[in-house]
Amino acid sequence: MIKFEDVTKIYPPSTVGLERxxxxxxxxxxxxxxxxxxxxxxxxxxxxxxxxxPDRGRVSVGGRDLATLRRWKIPYLRRNIGCVFQDFKxxxxxxxxxxxxxxxLVTGNANHDxxxxxxxxxxxVGLAHKEDSFPNQMSGGEQQRVSIARAFVNHPPLLIADEPxxxxxxxxxxxxxxxxxxxNKTGTTVLMATHDREMVDRMRRRxxxxxxxxVVRDQKRGGYGxx
Amino acid sequence: MGRISFFLKEAFGSLRRNYFMTIAAxxxxxxxxxxxxxxxxFVYTTSALLSEVEQKVEITVYLKTDPDPSQEQIDALQAExxxxxxVKSSTFVSKEEALNRLKEDFxxxxxxxxxxxxxxxxxxxxxxxxxPKTVDTVAARFNGNASVDExxxxxxxxxxxxxFTSQARNFLLGFIVLLGIVAVLLISNTIRLSIFAxxxxxxxxxxxxxxxxxxxxxxxIEGVTVGLFGAVVAVVVVLVLNSVLIGRIRDSxxxxxxxxxxxxxxxxxxxxxxxxxxxGAAGSGIGLRRFLKI
Ligand SMILES: Nc1ncnc2c1ncn2[C@@H]1O[C@H](COP(=O)(O)OP(=O)(O)O)[C@@H](O)[C@H]1O
Ligand SMILES: [Mg+2]
Numbered sequence: 179m180i181k182f183e184d185v186t187k188i189y190p191p192s193t194v195g196l197e198r199x200x201x202x203x204x205x206x207x208x209x210x211x212x213x214x215x216x217x218x219x220x221x222x223x224x225x226x227x228x229x230x231x232p233d234r235g236r237v238s239v240g241g242r243d244l245a246t247l248r249r250w251k252i253p254y255l256r257r258n259i260g261c262v263f264q265d266f267k268x269x270x271x272x273x274x275x276x277x278x279x280x281x282x283l284v285t286g287n288a289n290h291d292x293x294x295x296x297x298x299x300x301x302x303v304g305l306a307h308k309e310d311s312f313p314n315q316m317s318g319g320e321q322q323r324v325s326i327a328r329a330f331v332n333h334p335p336l337l338i339a340d341e342p343x344x345x346x347x348x349x350x351x352x353x354x355x356x357x358x359x360x361x362n363k364t365g366t367t368v369l370m371a372t373h374d375r376e377m378v379d380r381m382r383r384r385x386x387x388x389x390x391x392x393v394v395r396d397q398k399r400g401g402y403g404x405x
Numbered sequence: 406m407g408r409i410s411f412f413l414k415e416a417f418g419s420l421r422r423n424y425f426m427t428i429a430a431x432x433x434x435x436x437x438x439x440x441x442x443x444x445x446x447f448v449y450t451t452s453a454l455l456s457e458v459e460q461k462v463e464i465t466v467y468l469k470t471d472p473d474p475s476q477e478q479i480d481a482l483q484a485e486x487x488x489x490x491x492v493k494s495s496t497f498v499s500k501e502e503a504l505n506r507l508k509e510d511f512x513x514x515x516x517x518x519x520x521x522x523x524x525x526x527x528x529x530x531x532x533x534x535x536x537p538k539t540v541d542t543v544a545a546r547f548n549g550n551a552s553v554d555e556x557x558x559x560x561x562x563x564x565x566x567x568x569f570t571s572q573a574r575n576f577l578l579g580f581i582v583l584l585g586i587v588a589v590l591l592i593s594n595t596i597r598l599s600i601f602a603x604x605x606x607x608x609x610x611x612x613x614x615x616x617x618x619x620x621x622x623x624x625x626i627e628g629v630t631v632g633l634f635g636a637v638v639a640v641v642v643v644l645v646l647n648s649v650l651i652g653r654i655r656d657s658x659x660x661x662x663x664x665x666x667x668x669x670x671x672x673x674x675x676x677x678x679x680x681x682x683x684x685g686a687a688g689s690g691i692g693l694r695r696f697l698k699i
Contacts, residue, residue, distance in 0.1 A: 227612070256614035267609045271422060283411060284615040328613065 260329030434635025437588035442643030632685020
């Protein structure tokens with residue numbers, strides 16, 4: 179599903195984002211990307227959605243080499259990758275329902291089923307009653323669930339989450355984790371960047387640890403800090 | 406929900422939400438279009454005025470007097486003049502008519518003409534031209550004609566007038582082009598400000614997988630709406646001001662026939678509306694470009 183081959187990203191003039199990263203993530207895996215702040219987790223994710231280009235090496239997603247992906251095709255790549263961010267990135271002037279529907283509308287195959295589909299996903303994340311609320315009328319946990327609903331509404335084969343629980347209290351975070359876990363159960367590959375130690379330890383999933391842009395550990399069923 | 410209705414809903418929703426920017430852009434379009442409209446009206450009026458003055462360039466051909474040419478010679482010359490395609494019309498002024506005109510001019514003090522014996526005045530042709538610029542060519546044709554004594558057409562005045570009018574036209578044209586550029590810059594800047602305020606929104610749309618055109622359409626609809634409305638109000642203001650001013654000028658200028666109805670209202674309206682719409686759309690497109698590069 180995801181292949182990084184000897185990938186290096188330097189931010190001008192000379193800040194190391196990622197350095198010589200090689201790794202594979204298979205279809206259906208649930209992977210944690212851990213590491214201290216500034217270790218390169220977000221850089222990894224931004225390379226995946228071609229928000230950044232690597233300076234060296236090759237990134238491919240779903241068998242597609244991103245270096246050969248034309249600019250105008252990037253939106254089509256992104257529709258196949260659900261994205262969840264620490265700051266939710268919801269459109270502030272749209273309701274919960276409209277935010278989810280936006281992801282359906284951009285694909286161009288919106289129809290009379292779209293609203294039904296969006297409502298279904300919203301009830302899946304437990305927010306059916308909040309469909310008409312605007313982001314500023316919802317708690318952080320609720321906003322994050324809306325953003326997960328939006329990321330998942332097109333049933334993308336890959337879902338990536340960049341510190342989705344970074345702004346949330348532990349209890350709410352657990353709910354978000356559960357949601358991602360369920361999404362993974364449907365066959366969707368999930369990649370989650372985090373530095374929530376407790377969460378990672380509890381889940382016993384594959385852990386890739388970064389430090390100063392380099393992979394320092396890649397463990398099949400790891401915890402956050404063990405060797 | 407269809408795409409088009411979605412785009413329209415997006416556009417009008419954001420015009421309403423960002424009403425401050427909407428008003429700022431509207432005012433900018435409005436002011437630019439009023440100035441452009443004012444210049445257009447001025448250009449149309451002055452060029453009508455100038456061509457009226459140009460039309461007054463006339464050739465007067467004095468015939469010989471001692472002896473006067475025969476009626477056959479006069480008829481032949483008249484026929485020849487009228488066969489030239491540069492000539493719009495020619496009038497024959499007989500010796501008698503010339504004398505009558507002179508008497509008319511001096512009717513306040515007829516004593517000046519008392520010493521006149523007989524009629525020493527020459528007959529003449531007054532020739533007006535289709536294109537006043539051909540005056541030199543036409544005048545030259547009378548050289549060496551047996552019945553012609555002298556050709557007069559105010560050569561220097563005509564030349565000066567022509568250089569002045571062509572310079573005035575070039576200047577005004579340049580001014581309009583300059584004004585257009587300033588308007589586009591002003592408006593695309595205003596729109597860029599409004600887009601800058603929504604930079605984050607555009608980023609989110611791109612991350613969710615919206616194509617550039619999907620993001621662009623609502624912005625362009627917004628720009629066109631603002632451009633159209635600004636221009637409509639400007640058209641109303643320009644046309645009302647124009648007719649008010651015409652009334653004023655007519656009342657104060659009695660000595661001169663100014664062609665004040667020279668402004669073609671339909672073209673001015675269409676030009677302003679078209680420019681408004683194009684500027685609005687272009688402003689949005691240009692303003693948005695930087696933010697789509699994610
Ligand atoms: N846009 C940028 N310009 C310059 N340096 C950046 C930029 N984004 C990230 N960095 C640097 O790259 C390194 C990795 O950052 P990042 O991938 O955001 O880490 P993480 O997400 O693990 O906190 C850090 O040293 C950070 O300062
Ligand atoms: Mg980060």
